[in-house]
Amino acid sequence: MHGRNGRMGQPSDAWNFRQGAVARLRARGLSRCVRSLRMPAPPSSVVFHEVSKRFDYGPLVLERITLEVTPGAFVSFVGPSGCGKSTLLRMTCALSPVSAGRLDVDGRAPARKGNQLAFIFQEATLLPWLTVRGNIELPLRIRGMAPRERHAISEEMLRLVRLERVAARHPRQLSGGMKMRVSVARALAQSPRLLLLDEPFGALDEMTRHHLNEELADMHRQRGWTALFVTHSVAEAVFLSDRIIVMSANPGRIHADIPISFSGDRTLETRDTDEFHHTVAEVSRILRSVDSSA
Amino acid sequence: MKGKSSHHALLWLLPLVTGVLFLAIWALVKMAWAFPKFFLPFPWEVAAAGWEEREQLLRAAASTMSAAVIGFLGAATAGGAIAIVLASSRWMRVAFYPHVLIVQMFPIVVLAPLFVLWFRAGIHSVSAITFAIGFFPVVANATQGLISTDRNMVDLFHSAGASFLQEFILLRIPHALPYYLTGLRISASLAMIGAITGELFAGSAAGGTGGLGFMVIVYHSQLRTAEVLATGFVACLCGFVFVGTVTALNHFTLRRWHESIERTDV
Numbered sequence: 001m002h003g004r005n006g007r008m009g010q011p012s013d014a015w016n017f018r019q020g021a022v023a024r025l026r027a028r029g030l031s032r033c034v035r036s037l038r039m040p041a042p043p044s045s046v047v048f049h050e051v052s053k054r055f056d057y058g059p060l061v062l063e064r065i066t067l068e069v070t071p072g073a074f075v076s077f078v079g080p081s082g083c084g085k086s087t088l089l090r091m092t093c094a095l096s097p098v099s100a101g102r103l104d105v106d107g108r109a110p111a112r113k114g115n116q117l118a119f120i121f122q123e124a125t126l127l128p129w130l131t132v133r134g135n136i137e138l139p140l141r142i143r144g145m146a147p148r149e150r151h152a153i154s155e156e157m158l159r160l161v162r163l164e165r166v167a168a169r170h171p172r173q174l175s176g177g178m179k180m181r182v183s184v185a186r187a188l189a190q191s192p193r194l195l196l197l198d199e200p201f202g203a204l205d206e207m208t209r210h211h212l213n214e215e216l217a218d219m220h221r222q223r224g225w226t227a228l229f230v231t232h233s234v235a236e237a238v239f240l241s242d243r244i245i246v247m248s249a250n251p252g253r254i255h256a257d258i259p260i261s262f263s264g265d266r267t268l269e270t271r272d273t274d275e276f277h278h279t280v281a282e283v284s285r286i287l288r289s290v291d292s293s294a
Numbered sequence: 295m296k297g298k299s300s301h302h303a304l305l306w307l308l309p310l311v312t313g314v315l316f317l318a319i320w321a322l323v324k325m326a327w328a329f330p331k332f333f334l335p336f337p338w339e340v341a342a343a344g345w346e347e348r349e350q351l352l353r354a355a356a357s358t359m360s361a362a363v364i365g366f367l368g369a370a371t372a373g374g375a376i377a378i379v380l381a382s383s384r385w386m387r388v389a390f391y392p393h394v395l396i397v398q399m400f401p402i403v404v405l406a407p408l409f410v411l412w413f414r415a416g417i418h419s420v421s422a423i424t425f426a427i428g429f430f431p432v433v434a435n436a437t438q439g440l441i442s443t444d445r446n447m448v449d450l451f452h453s454a455g456a457s458f459l460q461e462f463i464l465l466r467i468p469h470a471l472p473y474y475l476t477g478l479r480i481s482a483s484l485a486m487i488g489a490i491t492g493e494l495f496a497g498s499a500a501g502g503t504g505g506l507g508f509m510v511i512v513y514h515s516q517l518r519t520a521e522v523l524a525t526g527f528v529a530c531l532c533g534f535v536f537v538g539t540v541t542a543l544n545h546f547t548l549r550r551w552h553e554s555i556e557r558t559d560v
Contacts, residue, residue: 093453112455119453125446128551129468139454142464170551190454 041116043071043226044106044194046092051101052251053087060251061087064101067245067254069228074220076229076237076244078287084252085230089196092228093117105194117194118187122202124179126171126186133158133167136186143190157185160219177208181215188219197229201236210268213239217266234283238276239266244283248290256286335520344524350509351528358505359532361417362489365424366536369481372425373432374474380433381440381466391437398430406495415496420505423492428481432474439473440466472552475544482540486533506532 046069053062062084069075077085090096091103094110103110105117118139126135136157137150145153158164161181171179180200187195201209217240220227231237237244238260246256260279262270270276317337324334331339344351376394380387405426409419443466451461493507504512506529513521549555 090449095449095452112452115453115455117453119450121446121450123446125444125450127447127465127468129471138464142451142454142456142460172551172553196453 041191041193043224044117045069045071045104046194046226046228047102047104048088049102049104051088051091051103052099053084053091053096054099063251063253065252065254067257069226071226072224073243074227074229074241076231076241077247078231078234078237078244078283079247079252079255079290080249081232082252083247083249085247086198087252089119089198089228089230092194093119093196095119115194116190116192117196118190118192120183120187120195120197120200122199124171124176124183126179126182128171131168131170132163132174132182135171135182136189138186139190153189154185157189160188161185161215175208176204177212180204180212184212184216184219188223192225195225195227197227199230199232202232209233209236210271214266214268216240221265234287235271235280238279238283239270246283246286246290255290258283258286332517332519335523339520340523340527343518343520344527347521347524351506351525354504354506354509354525355528355532357417358420358486358489358493358507358529359536361420361492361505362424362485362532362536364417364421365488365492366428366481366485368421368425369429369432369485370478373429373477373481374436376429376433377436377440377470377474378462378467380437381470382462387437387441394430394433397426400426402427402491403495406492409492410496413496419496420489420492420507423496424485424488427488427491428484431480431484432477435477435480436470436474439470442473443469472548472554475540475547478540479537479544482537483533486529486536490529 046067048065048067051062051065052060054060065088077088079085087096091098092105092110093115094112105115127138130138133151133154136154140150140153154167155164158167161184163178163181163185166174166178171182174182183200201212204212213236220240227240229237229240241260244256244258244260245254246258247253248255262273262275264270320337323329324336335343376390380390380394402423406419406423409422409426413419413422447465447469448461451465456464489505490507490510493505494511497504497508497511506525509525510522513519513525545555
């Protein structure tokens with residue numbers, strides 16, 4: 001799945017993307033960046049085993065969540081507000097501790113230091129005093145990467161999200177969709193093995209959202225990280241995911257685990273297929289059954 | 295385009311018209327009640343007194359400005375440093391913030407004689423009084439800025455594995471900058487008042503002319519009310535220069551990214 005060959009023995013998109021980036025970086029003598037792109041770390045696996053969560057002495061937020069996410073999978077979480085979807089993500093990146101059970105990322109408990117994950121929040125969360133490029137380079141700066149290498153990677157990311165022309169602008173000069181693309185670029189600049197997305201496109205208009213969905217699907221195809229995606233939009237979840245977890249609330253539990261499989265790449269046309277509409281209807285029906293049983 | 299330039303002209307004209315109106319009312323009141331000059335002089339008498347005393351007043355203004363600048367810079371530096379200490383942990387705030395408040399609440403009329411005792415009359419004491427008056431707004435605003443960082447931004451830094459120092463330098467301090475600059479603006483507006491108040495207690499003519507506060511005492515003791523008012527207007531002018539400089543610094547620092555600075559090219 002993540003090797004050199006894609007379907008029918010042709011080079012995969014991920015392979016083509018890396019080869020292009022490697023050639024550009026090598027031409028500029030940035031060997032360390034070349035090494036990181038030529039030997040990308042494999043995507044992460046995430047295992048929730050009987051995970052429960054309670055804040056202080058309050059009621060249970062999540063109860064006995066058991067779930068195994070295979071490397072490279074794109075898993076979406078849908079469910080009513082307050083069912084603990086975002087808490088699941090926060091526990092995965094050690095922003096919130098697990099109250100009971102075991103949560104492993106690549107066989108180890110989540111840790112803030114030394115992890116290879118990136119978090120994309122509901123809002124773009126860009127630092128307003130930094131330029132677009134400065135925001136993309138921020139996590140690399142935190143890791144102590146040299147300015148020249150940071151610059152090379154941010155250029156790659158700007159190209160990936162097609163924002164080269166606005167690299168020197170500040171966030172307040174960007175549209176909502178552009179801000180979110182910067183946020184995505186900043187996350188991908190870290191070469192994450194695991195990407196956590198907490199309703200990243202919730203505040204955008206539908207057209208922008210569709211475009212960003214397609215771009216995200218494309219990037220996932222190119223780069224192959226594991227993704228945990230929280231959304232309130234069933235159509236978005238169906239479009240992007242290999243698997244949808246439907247959750248119930250009070251306390252949050254897994255209500256249904258639905259595999260999604262479409263033939264071919266996910267493009268804007270995918271949304272017009274009967275298969276897509278049928279799947280959205282099916283997931284919506286299950287989600288409604290959660291709401292009515294709550 | 296025409297509308298824009300007339301709007302611009304109004305911005306200058308309106309305060310000018312209201313100013314002239316105010317001076318006219320002042321002159322009418324003086325004439326109507328026939329107040330003596332030592333009680334209320336005419337506006338032009340104040341202007342004439344200012345012109346006659348210009349050399350003395352300029353030297354006094356320079357002296358007051360020096361004390362105000364020293365006190366203000368001390369407040370800006372120490373206020374920023376204290377804010378960083380207070381924001382570094384909740385326990386630091388619990389332990390020290392009440393004492394910062396006590397310093398602020400301590401009556402300046404009690405502190406001033408003590409400063410004169412400790413630093414002797416003159417620029418040192420006046421600067422210390424200016425510092426005491428001006429440092430709290432800096433501390434309060436900067437601390438607020440440092441501790442009110444957006445939760446998602448803090449999470450972003452934590453998920454990227456940032457150290458406490460990185461979080462402080464790359465996130466909290468830039469985020470607190472607009473708050474700190476607001477504190478500086480308030481402190482700047484208090485600096486001239488602080489320096490003149492300080493001179494009332496600790497002003498000295500030793501080594502030349504005393505400051506504006508000292509001149510007020512001298513003129514007032516001689517019932518030269520026009521000169522007292524002229525001194526007040528010079529102090530106002532100095533205050534405008536002071537606050538204007540800090541406002542320009544604020545604009546220069548935040549112009550590219552902060553919502554408080556209006557931009558027309560976005």
